[in-house]
Amino acid sequence: ASQDAQNGEVIFKKCSACHAVGDGAKNKTGPVLTGVVGRAAGSVDGYKYGSGMQQAGANGLIWDEAHLTAYLEDPRAFLRAYLDDPKAKAKMTFKLKDSQDRRDVVAYLAGFSTH
Numbered sequence: 001a002s003q004d005a006q007n008g009e010v011i012f013k014k015c016s017a018c019h020a021v022g023d024g025a026k027n028k029t030g031p032v033l034t035g036v037v038g039r040a041a042g043s044v045d046g047y048k049y050g051s052g053m054q055q056a057g058a059n060g061l062i063w064d065e066a067h068l069t070a071y072l073e074d075p076r077a078f079l080r081a082y083l084d085d086p087k088a089k090a091k092m093t094f095k096l097k098d099s100q101d102r103r104d105v106v107a108y109l110a111g112f113s114t115h
């Protein structure tokens, strides 16, 4: 199915309790998401990631659209599978259940770059 960044903007309201995006965005409970598409996992300066996300970044995880949609479905299951570690920890407990909403919010995030 195609992606709808406008619906993604609406869906992002669920994320904005913990994340900011756009110019001048600051870390909150979660890291800034400006430029996240194409970025190395766990790489925002000044944000204290969990051990699982730090390990995923060290192992070379880059947030492309496929990895992001899989992460958003179930962050802990994603990290455990990616790291092949059934005990890996995830700091983000929020899950976005609807697959179209996942694609749309990723399309919305893809519209923000760090220049």
Ligand code: HEM
Pocket (backbone or CB within 6 Å): 011, 012, 014, 015, 016, 017, 018, 019, 029, 030, 031, 033, 036, 040, 041, 042, 043, 044, 048, 049, 050, 051, 052, 053, 054, 063, 068, 072, 089, 090, 091, 092, 093, 094, 096, 105
């Ligand atoms: C991490 C996206 C909702 C808390 C992340 C990361 C992404 C992301 C892409 C990894 C960033 C990186 O590696 O720099 C989203 C999106 C959301 C959402 C698109 C909505 C659909 C939430 C909510 C919370 C939250 C509602 C808080 C209740 C966190 C935390 C981390 C994180 C604490 C750090 C994870 C770790 O270190 O293991 N999020 N998030 N997120 N998010 Fe979210």
